[in-house]
Amino acid sequence: MAADPLDALRLPVVPVEPRPQFAAALQRQIEAAEATAEPAAAKPAESPGAAPSQTPTVRYFVDDLETAVAFYRGRLGFDEELIAAPSFAMLYRGGLRLLLSVPGVPGAGAPLPDGTVPEAGGWNRISLQVADLAGTVEALRQAGVRVRAGVTAGVAVRQALIQDPSGNLVELIEPTAGYRDRT
Amino acid sequence: MSTVSVRYIVDDVDAAIAFYCVHLGFSEQMHPNPAFAMLTRGDLRLVLVAPVPAGHPGGGSRPMPDGTEQRPGGWNRFMLEVPDIAAAASELRDGGVRFRNEIVTGVGVKQVMIEDPSGNPVELFEPLRAEARLDPSALQPRPLRAVLPQHSG
Numbered sequence: 001m002a003a004d005p006l007d008a009l010r011l012p013v014v015p016v017e018p019r020p021q022f023a024a025a026l027q028r029q030i031e032a033a034e035a036t037a038e039p040a041a042a043k044p045a046e047s048p049g050a051a052p053s054q055t056p057t058v059r060y061f062v063d064d065l066e067t068a069v070a071f072y073r074g075r076l077g078f079d080e081e082l083i084a085a086p087s088f089a090m091l092y093r094g095g096l097r098l099l100l101s102v103p104g105v106p107g108a109g110a111p112l113p114d115g116t117v118p119e120a121g122g123w124n125r126i127s128l129q130v131a132d133l134a135g136t137v138e139a140l141r142q143a144g145v146r147v148r149a150g151v152t153a154g155v156a157v158r159q160a161l162i163q164d165p166s167g168n169l170v171e172l173i174e175p176t177a178g179y180r181d182r183t
Numbered sequence: 184m185s186t187v188s189v190r191y192i193v194d195d196v197d198a199a200i201a202f203y204c205v206h207l208g209f210s211e212q213m214h215p216n217p218a219f220a221m222l223t224r225g226d227l228r229l230v231l232v233a234p235v236p237a238g239h240p241g242g243g244s245r246p247m248p249d250g251t252e253q254r255p256g257g258w259n260r261f262m263l264e265v266p267d268i269a270a271a272a273s274e275l276r277d278g279g280v281r282f283r284n285e286i287v288t289g290v291g292v293k294q295v296m297i298e299d300p301s302g303n304p305v306e307l308f309e310p311l312r313a314e315a316r317l318d319p320s321a322l323q324p325r326p327l328r329a330v331l332p333q334h335s336g
Contacts, residue, residue, distance in 0.1 A: 052264035054225030056187035059306060060259045084290070095226050096187040099262070107289030108306070122257015124303060127188035127230065154242025155219075161247075168259060171190060171243070180213075 024094065025079040059099040059108060061120045062166040065089055068100050071164050075145055076128065096126065120166035133158050133174035156180070186223075189261050190230040190243055192253045193301040196220050199231045202299045206278055207263065218244065227261065255301035268293045268309035 062068035069089050072078040078091040078098060087105040091098045103109045103118045111117045130136045134151055137160045141147050148161040148169060156178040161169050193199040200220050203209040209222040209229060218233040219241050232244035234253050239245055246252045265271040268286055272295050276282065283296040283304060294308040 052266050054227070054264075056189070056225070056227035057262040057264075058189060058260065059262055088290070094187070103258075107287070108294060110287060110289075112284050118258040120258075122259050123192045123253040123255070124257055124259055125190055127190050129188075149247050152242045152245070155240055157242070159242055173188075 022079070025092065028092070055097050056095060057097040057099065058126050059101055060164070060166075060168050061103050061109065061118050062100045062164065062168065063102070063120055064165065065100060065102055067165045071145075072098065072100070075140060075143060076170065093128070098126070120164075120168050123169065125161075125169040125171050127159075127171040127173055130172050130174055133160060133172055136172060137162070186228050187226055188228045188230060190232060191299070191301075191303050192244055192255045193231050193233055193299065193303065194255060195300065196231050196233050198300040202280075203229060203231075206275055206280055207305065216241070224263075229261070255299075255303050258304060260296070260304040260306050262294075262306040262308055265307050265309055268295060268307055271307055 060068075065083075065086050065088070069080060069083065069091070072091050072093075073080060076093065078093040080089060080091050081097075082088075082090040087102040087109065088107070089100040091100065099108075101108045101118075103120075104111070109118055137147060137151055140162055146163040148163050151158055151160045153176070157173045157175055159171055159173045161171055163169060191199070196214070196217060196219065200211055200214060200222065203222050203224075204211060207224065209224045212221045212223050212228075214220040218235050218239070220231045222229045222231065230243065232241065234244050234246075235241055237246050244253050272282070272286060275297055281298040283298055286293055286295045288311075291312050292308045292310050294306055296304050296306050298304055
């Protein structure tokens with residue numbers, strides 16, 4: 001039997017990696033474009049003394065920018081907003097802005113007056129809510145992500161601690177009975 | 184609006200609540216036991232926890248499975264935008280707040296690091312240009328021409 005002539009038109013199935021934050025990033029870009037299109041909307045951003053923004057922002061120190069960006073994008077669903085390689089990146093996930101800085105460079109990574117250089121690590125961390133904590137932690141573990149503390153029950157949440165490639169902690173939580181999302 | 188949560192380990196939760204509420208404009212949402220408090224400021228939820236022993240019901244500050252205890256400190260921190268960093272720094276200094284450094288002018292921002300009573304850093308910054316502001320809508324989108332392939336003809 002002759003080959004189906006339409007075979008030439010069929011495309012191979014290419015697996016598509018889901019990017020949960022893609023829609024949110026697109027929305028931000030559209031809103032940003034609209035805001036700039038109207039001078040009145042763009043003005044407050046440039047005028048000194050404008051009310052400070054309250055977008056929650058966190059700075060993490062990382063040893064290697066490229067590896068860190070790949071981790072937060074690929075494993076935790078962050079989107080990149082700005083990359084100033086090799087020392088600085090700005091990522092988003094939902095309402096969180098995460099700044100990644102490499103120690104030892106001018107700006108936030110600059111040594112203190114006494115010579116102390118900032119470094120990755122410590123115990124303070126961002127806390128990200130996920131729908132299926134056990135499944136998420138297992139998937140991350142299989143992908144080679146270091147799990148500092150597996151799933152444990154707390155008050156109104158289950159939680160786990162993972163580490164980025166520089167050893168910074170990221171807390172993952174899944175609400176349980178009694179959790180207050182917003183007061 | 185989504186809530187963003189950050190957890191800080193502190194030695195003394197009451198002292199930390201006072202610091203964040205008095206100096207940095209946070210509000211106390213709950214403080215159900217001596218080792219835990221939840222504060223908010225805008226969309227930021229700051230969870231303050233004191234280290235607790237293994238087996239304590241509050242799971243966020245228990246020791247790691249290998250026994251390592253959680254401690255305050257480090258360099259990772261949340262950041263707060265202020266309209267006038269010199270004025271803010273002066274006011275905080277007068278209020279007895281500790282500083283890790285002097286005001287530094289970086290790329291697009293002036294910034295300074297203060298410490299809470301447990302030694303955790305908090306960064307204050309004043310944007311010097313629109314891209315450094317926290318409002319995503321202030322970001323300048325690239326014109327499409329810049330990202331589309333150029334027509335060679």
